[in-house]
Amino acid sequence: MQPDPEDASPAATSGPAGATLPDEEALLRVRGLQKIYPADAGPVEAIRDLTFDLGRGELTCLVGPSGSGKTTLLKCIAGLMSTSDGDVALGGKTITGPPKNMAVVFQEYGRSLFPWLRVGANVELPLKNAGTPRARRKELVDEALEAVGLEHVHKSYPWQLSGGMQQRVAIARAIAYQPEVLLMDEPFAAVDAQTRADLEDLIRSVWKKLGVTILFVTHDIDESVYLGQRVIMLSSSPTVIQDDIAIDLPAERTQLETRSDPRFTELRHHVYEQIQQAKQGFRPRGA
Ligand SMILES: Nc1ncnc2c1ncn2[C@@H]1O[C@H](COP(=O)(O)OP(=O)(O)OP(=O)(O)O)[C@@H](O)[C@H]1O
16 A cells, blocks of 8 residues: 555654553553754754553554664653653653663663673562562562573573573563563564564563563564554654554464464554555654
8 A cells, every 4th residue: 555645744743642541541651752862963853752551461562663763762661761852651650760660671681681690690689679578589589580481590690591591581580570561672683583482472471470561672573463462663763653553363372373363464564564654754644
């Protein structure tokens, strides 16, 4: 389908909103978020206008062309960076610094784990910093390592593990902390395809077991459709929401069956088409 040329409108100031929810269902609210970076060559408007909600317990994937501001958005939500305009609120409270009940998993597991600490100590560290009592820390570390299938490497050092195992340690560290919201920034980009498929299934099983709200950034269209209940697509920079689609696939998903479901193919085509349009600079009406 050819995009409507009227949709290509670079000059307007506000874009269409993503899906929003009634107060009692929304855990995270993003309203009119704008981010402009100061730079020597002049300000960079990385994000123009984003509005959406994440429901409690929802698993949402975020996709968009390279440079569309996915990492910037995650940093604003994580309270690691201030917004230039707009508001991000968790449980009704505006985020002004890293919230206690949020955890982040980045792509670079190699850099996020401390090489001089054993696996168990790496997973335990945020709990120690939060002042969790020792006995409870042990329980949470054991449970988290078991949830990611790594109870046997408790005493190993991260550098003794494969890349996929190190990323599972990073996931265990995040879930041991029992966050309400888990932000993941392309966490599987650096692992091989088979490990990636295993990690996708791990995330879905952890999500179902813990009921945590997840925002998962990925470049991989198939991954976004396979994992998410919803896919938010960002436009090219300066960024607005290009599309926000519900993934109406069955809740029980398996790599073989789900990926050969005709509905999976339809959804994947839709996301792919939208990304191609975003890359070509087509923007939603009003953006
Ligand atoms: N510290 C910074 N100073 C100036 N501009 C920045 C800074 N960080 C990011 N940008 C710019 O903001 C825009 C969004 O960057 P960001 O890294 O958030 O995008 P992304 O969607 O995560 O990219 P990718 O998919 O390639 O990882 C880009 O144009 C980038 O060059």
